[in-house]
Amino acid sequence: MNESDMIITLRGILCAQMSEMQSISEQIRKRFAFLINHLSGILSIKNQKLAELKKRIDLCKKHKRELISNVELIDWEHKERYINALEHKIALDSYLQGKSLEDWIKVYDDHIGHYNDKIIGHKSFISGRVCVIGFIFLMLITIGIFLSLLGPTTTGFAVKEINETIYNITFLIIGSL
Numbered sequence: 080m081n082e083s084d085m086i087i088t089l090r091g092i093l094c095a096q097m098s099e100m101q102s103i104s105e106q107i108r109k110r111f112a113f114l115i116n117h118l119s120g121i122l123s124i125k126n127q128k129l130a131e132l133k134k135r136i137d138l139c140k141k142h143k144r145e146l147i148s149n150v151e152l153i154d155w156e157h158k159e160r161y162i163n164a165l166e167h168k169i170a171l172d173s174y175l176q177g178k179s180l181e182d183w184i185k186v187y188d189d190h191i192g193h194y195n196d197k198i199i200g201h202k203s204f205i206s207g208r209v210c211v212i213g214f215i216f217l218m219l220i221t222i223g224i225f226l227s228l229l230g231p232t233t234t235g236f237a238v239k240e241i242n243e244t245i246y247n248i249t250f251l252i253i254g255s256l
Contacts, residue, residue: 107219107222107223129198132194133194136194139187139190139194142187143187143188146183146184149174150171153171153174154167
């Protein structure tokens with residue numbers, strides 16, 4: 080194999096490596112786009128769930144305030160003698176459905192605490208996901224930059240074209256023949 084054949088072969092290998100690096104770079108871009116789309120989908124779903132949980136908390140707080148104010152109204156009517164003790168007891172039992180005011184407040188507080196725990200869980204899940212995907216993104220960018228900077232120089236160090244002419248000089252020593 081002469082020099083020109085070696086150069087052609089090495090150029091072919093180099094072109095194959097370049098196309099392989101471009102395909103790897105394209106795969107990295109596709110995976111990154113997928114991760115970004117996946118993350119935005121997850122975040123939008125999680126944001127919807129967070130908004131729903133906040134609405135439920137607000138609804139529980141509203142019902143709790145209404146419950147307290149209605150019980151206070153029934154107590155005030157009894158205190159001001161608009162209703163007698165029997166009507167007061169019947170109104171409270173009917174409104175509170177056989178439970179005490181403290182039981183209902185505990186029920187609403189438990190629901191609010193449960194929803195707050197879910198919100199904290201969702202936020203930690205999202206922040207953990209964002210950290211993992213951010214780390215993967217950073218690694219992909221680093222690998223992409225490394226591969227683009229590395230380029231064809233990897234084989235360039237192993238194969239060196241020699242462009243200098245080597246002269247064949249023979250010395251003839253007179254008198255030795």
